[in-house]
Amino acid sequence: CADKKGNIWIGTSTHGIFRYDGKTVVNISKTSNIGEVEARCIFSDSKGNVWIGTTKGITKFDGSFHPISIPGCENIRAIFEDKLGNIWIGTRGRGVFIYDGKDWKQLNSQNGLNNDNAYSFVQDKKGKLWIGTGGGVFVYSDGKINKHYSVNEGLCNSYAGSMVIDKFGTIWVGTDNCVARFDGNKFLSITTKEGLTSGTVYLINTDNFGNIWVGTNKGLDRIALTEKGEIESIRNYGKDEGFKGIECNSRATCIDLEGCLWFGTIKGAIKFDPKEELVRKPEMPILNITDIKLFYDAVEWQKHSDTLSQWYALPSELKLAHDENHLTFYFSGISKTLPENIRYSFKLEGFDKDWSPYDELSSTTYSNLPPGKYRFLVKASTKAGIESEAPAEFSFEIKAPFWTSWWFLLLCVIGLCGAIYVYNEYRKRKHELYLERLEKIIKQRTAEIVKQRDENEILLKEVHHRVKNNLQIINSLINIQSDYVNDPKASELFREIRNRIRTISLVHEKLYKSTDYGNIxxxxxxxxxxxxxxxxxxxxxxxxxxxxxxxxxxxxxxxxxxxxxxxxxxxxxxxxxxxxxxxxxxxxxxxxxxxxxxxxxxxxxxxxxxxxxxxxxxxxxxxxxxxxxxxxxxxxxxxxxxxxxxxxxxxxxxxxx
Structure with a gap:
């Protein structure tokens, strides 16, 4: 930590406590009675006192070192002072101890917390104290725990190992899986997908310019914010950028009186002035398209164009046949300062809608390209975000096959119309011949039917005529026979028989005279x-x-x-x-x-x-x-x-x- 005099206090796990006054580094453990303790946290309060938390307890420095005796208070992980001057101490396994200047109070799983491992503290603008534990984040106000945030409220991991509040009052939490940012209701995750070097976060801090600094097991990340407090960009720092420590230590960070940031790593302490770059400003990558292959084969491009580029013999105004539509582009970016950190993004105008994500691959293939005019664009960037001055580009055209040209389509339309006309004429003539044959057959069949009908009519008339005549003969015979009958009843019977026969005879007489033989x-x-x-x-x-x-x-x-x-x-x-x-x-x-x-x-x-x-x-x-x-x-x-x-x-x- 940085004390009121500008000294930087550094705790180690095996060599005790060191103090740096800007010129000289002194091992306090060897010049005082504190001994080579395993320091886990160091904090400077508003009165200038320095509090040192170790695996054995707490030591307070106010000009001399004084061990603080707190029953059960050991394995110290965090020390914090709130706006009222109360000292908060987070432990591993014993919860939180609070000192108001007179008495100590303990806060643990028995009276509000659900986890006794407390690692970090921050206090918001409303005076609420946020406690980062192994079981999430707890909010303390009015003498009690009022809120608990865990995985259900958006934390990607329940381990809240480090916390910081930015100049907008937003709370940032470092966990084992991400950086969690509180939006007022829940936590939102920032991971490697958004640009972090790693999701394993060991420390988190903020500088005087409002940037958020995140130390991980793979390097350091700077999260730049907009004027509204939204994330603008994330930049990574590793060995190539001057951050030689790479893996950071838990909560090992502070900001000194000059605004410089200090980070503790497994390879020592690193000081960084946010006003300056860690290394000299890298030059922009020099980018070229180096080769183009057709169906993965090298091509003698001078056969395709009279004009070739000076360095890589690539053709200008290249025109390819419709079946030469499988191209592989090779490109190379050169950075004098960071040659191994070049990444590429490309786009084929006329085919791609957006630029591809940055990637270290230096070639790309497009297959089955449809006919059209294209322009291949590629740009290079370092991991620090320094892009090439302008994209390298290559224009070419894939010609359409002749069967898609307007004149060929016109010929096809004319030919199709002609074929339709000939076919229709053929069908028309065939139909006419069919109708002629059908008409001839109908006339022939009609004549046969009429002839047969006439014959049937004659025959049927003859039948009805003969039946009628026969019935009349029968009726006459009965009439003659009745003249020889003297019995009135018998005569009446003969008359009834004649009437019945006459009734039937009338039917045949009507049919004989009718043209409709089916109905009377x-x-x-x-x-x-x-x-x-x-x-x-x-x-x-x-x-x-x-x-x-x-x-x-x-x-x-x-x-x-x-x-x-x-x-x-x-x-x-x-x-x-x-x-x-x-x-x-x-x-x-x-x-x-x-x-x-x-x-x-x-x-x-x-x-x-x-x-x-x-x-x-x-x-x-x-x-x-x-x-x-x-x-x-x-x-x-x-x-x-x-x-x-x-x-x-x-x-x-x-x-x-």
């Missing part, structure tokens, strides 16, 4: 059927026919049983309904269901209705049974409606062809 016009058919029955029964009365037919047509399989059923019902009407009235009405309604394929037909007359005796007669029973059979054949049901006259309702489904 229902209204026309019913009219013909009723007219035939009027002629048959020779009723000399005004009989009206009321039709309400939603359905226009039925096929042959449906119309025949439906016609026979209508014949039976209407025949019954002519036989029984109009005996007592002059004006009769026969009603037929035909409707189709809106929700299914079922049809409903209502048939009836406004006559007197059936006589119960007639209903019970044999003839009547046969007719009614036939009606039921025909309804079943139509997949339907028929029942009588309770209404004036005689009415039936038939629900059925048309039969398929």
């Amino acid at each position: 016009n229902v209204k026309e058919y019913v009219n013909m059927l009723v007219e035939n029955l009027i002629d048959t029964y020779s009723i000399n009365k005004e009989i009206s026919l009321k039709l309400d037919l939603e359905v226009q047509h039925f096929n042959l399989n449906t119309i025949i049983p439906l016609g026979l059923l209508l014949n039976e019902v209407i025949s019954n009407s002519f036989k029984y309904a109009f005996n007592e009235i002059e004006d009769g009405l026969i009603e037929i309604e035909l409707h189709k269901s809106n929700v299914s394929d079922e049809y409903t037909i209502i048939i009836g007359d406004n006559g007197k209705g059936y006589d119960q005796k007639l209903l019970d007669s044999e003839n009547s029973t046969l007719g009614l049974e036939l009606i039921k059979i025909l309804a079943t054949q139509l997949n339907g049901t028929i029942e009588r409606i309770e209404k004036e006259g005689t009415y039936y309702i038939l629900k059925f489904k048309p039969l398929k062809d």
Whole structure:
């Protein structure tokens, strides 16, 4: 440490205490009664007293040496004075001892700390005392521990071996893994990734210019801060920069009355004046691109260019074919003062977005470069951050293949358009020929179908004509036979048979006269059927026919049983309904269901209705049974409606062809 008189006190582990007055170094252990103690820390208080902490206890120097007797206070690691003049002593294994000038007070794991190894102290602007221990950082205020910071609050390591407060009031902690910087809420880590020589920090201090100095096991680092207290840069000092001690000792640092920093290392004490450089200012590296290889092979570049560089015979305005796109650049930086510390950063304009990180490799390779214009840039820097004056550069061009040129693309477009045109014409002609053949086939097939249809029509008409004629012959034979029958019941039976045959014959007559052989016009058919029955029964009365037919047509399989059923019902009407009235009405309604394929037909007359005796007669029973059979054949049901006259309702489904 530095005392009030400007003396520098240096403690060692094997040779006791030394004092340096600026001219002479004196071994105090040999000139006083303190002996060759193993000193761990030395501190100068505000009154000019020097406190020496050793593995055995504490000695105070106020002109002479006085051992301080504190029960249990040994293995001293840190001594500190707060703003009130209290002396804080950190020990290894016994916690913290606090001296207010009269009494000693102990702070350990029994009353606030969770770790009894105390290594460092600092006091912030608010008067809070920060204690660095083996278990993190503790904050002491108002006579007690109020806060504890550990790994959970951002410390990269729980060992807080050294601490310092910068001019902005920020607390910096040296640990075994990093430097931790407190932002007001938590600690942020600074490691080798940010530029430290090592994460193993042995000491930390600040100079009069606000820089933070970090001593590690691999050298010394200076952290420069901006005007706002943020990290601006980190510079490393090692043997080449004059810091010959390399590995620092724990908490072995102080600043003297002249603002010079002192660092204790394993090879002695080093004094550094921040106002000056440790060594003379290094010269900027001299940088050149020394060679360029193509696919890792040396190239006679004079074959590629008429102009070559003076020293390394590299071509200017180099133009390469599209497949010569694998280049390796070699470069070299020369520093007269620090030749072994040169690092390089490079960038290929036209390919890279950013400069590469600094690295000691002196070559780089770019493969599969696309066609284009490029400029390779490389710059050199020493570890001290001294960069070459300007980047070395090399420009070249990789020509595009002919198939990417505008004229080739134009030819391809023209050729493609021509091919599309020819192909479309070919397809168009092929389609026309296909349509011609198809039209010819269609005409031929149509003629065949028309011919076949005409033949079928003639044949079908002939069939219907013959069926109708045969039915008429049968009807005539029955009519002749009925003339020889005297029994009224038998005559009536013959008449009913003739009506039924005539009903079927009417269907074939309609088909014979129709052009649509699949369907029969229902209204026309019913009219013909009723007219035939009027002629048959020779009723000399005004009989009206009321039709309400939603359905226009039925096929042959449906119309025949439906016609026979209508014949039976209407025949019954002519036989029984109009005996007592002059004006009769026969009603037929035909409707189709809106929700299914079922049809409903209502048939009836406004006559007197059936006589119960007639209903019970044999003839009547046969007719009614036939009606039921025909309804079943139509997949339907028929029942009588309770209404004036005689009415039936038939629900059925048309039969398929």
